[in-house]
Amino acid sequence: MSTSTAAPKARKQLSSSILLWVRTDQPRQTGMDYWKGPHSGIISANRGLKEYRQIHVAEDNVGRWPATAGIATAIPHDRKIDGIAEVTLKGVLSTLQGRKQNAMAYQDEINVFRRTLLYAGLPGMSRWYDVAPGEPVGSRAVIYVRRRDGVSARTFRKLVNTQLVSAMAGTGLLKELRTQTFLPWSQKLWDTPNVAHDNPEDQRFHASVMLGFADDAARDAFFAGDAIRGLSEQLIPLAATIHAYDVTAALTYVKDARVLPHHEA
Template identity: 65%
Template sequence: MGKSPKVRKHFSSSILLWVRNDQPRDRGMAYWKGPHSRIISATPGMEEYRQIHLAEDNRGVWPATAGMETVIPAARKIDGVAEVTFKSIFSVFQGRKQTQMAYKDEINLFRRTLLYLGPPGWSRWYEVGRPGEEVGSRVLVYLRRRDSVGAAAFRRFINAELAPALAASGLLKELRTQTFLPWTRRLWDTPNVAHDNPADQRFHASLILGFADAAAQAAFLESHEVSSLSRGLARFASAAHAYQVSEALTFVKGGVALPDDQE
């Protein structure tokens, strides 16, 4: 283990997305990357806007761990995640016009959307890679808190134990974490698409793990260190759904809309 890296705290939201299944999946993913991204990118007040495209074949890459669900149920398998980081809490109120446009456009590509949000500071980016260092492979992990574990204890474990241990491993090129407030449909009740989210299917935190390449990712996930961490995680989480990321595309960076998306 190396020394603990610096961490920057942010105000972020994640919108979990399922593309329409009455048309080819590729068509929906391409529309999200194209016309829909331009609507979102024009929203004022954003520090960053990133699309996390998930591989179509995703059964769960987290190591099997006793007492924790690591196989992703096919019926709830996510297609992608819109990751939005705001400049401040006041930014939420700046983009109402663009948000209304996004609401109306969702029906063109999505069948279900769910928004998860934490207050400022609950999104954390760890400086685990060198500036400009390429991330060749990513995994997005969604965690479900055990019913027997309190929300504060769960957040404390993620922020004070799990994330620092991952960051200090010296093997990651990217590490971002989010812990969420209790989910409520009112935050993102868009028309014409589903927002069903049964209590036993909700998530309470996420991790983005970036690696130099697929081989480094596999070695990390198969390591003794991760097996040990996962056994500790199972005391707090009932599920760890780890998705293979196919693309992570940035459209707004440093508060500026980019002319072309960046991988």
């Protein structure tokens, strides 16, 4: 695979990620279907949304990132997520427009989830990169990264937005690339009732990367390639944990501030 040192053009966004764990007192698919159906309608009606996507991850996810000495790449079973709500806002005042729907979502979470954790950033801390405009995405993976103790947030953001993005885009395999770097996690941002929000400091994440590929074969080649193994070695001084999940579906319910009549896959 070829590599490049130049990062692709980015479109800066205001977005957040909510990590989700479905209830375990019912079949997993029951929870995933409820999230895909009734719960999606509550979120989609939020007038402050520019985009709303549900990221469904595979049930069997042990960690796709290549094993690297000094970096935790195996996903612990008790912290393995079931999905992510990827919410992109129109602007900084959009939270005011969505207060009614957020209140409804608070009450509905107990019907489907057992734990929810919201990670947020300031405007521009989320970046959607133009790696292959208009080309279809047939396979995806999502990565969550925890920075190493002693590494500053500024240094870490620079790592994600330059070194990491350039190395990944330079493989030539990506059809989609989205990055988010997060503010320090706070339960107050999404403190829903009757749902767990336990998030010990040593379990918190500081960035996510969404990767899209033409197909599963391209995804497999990406993670097995020399460029990613080399990048992983370079990340040892800065990253303590890299959890890479296979994605089974990325469902879009709101696009360009418009609620879709039916979700797009």
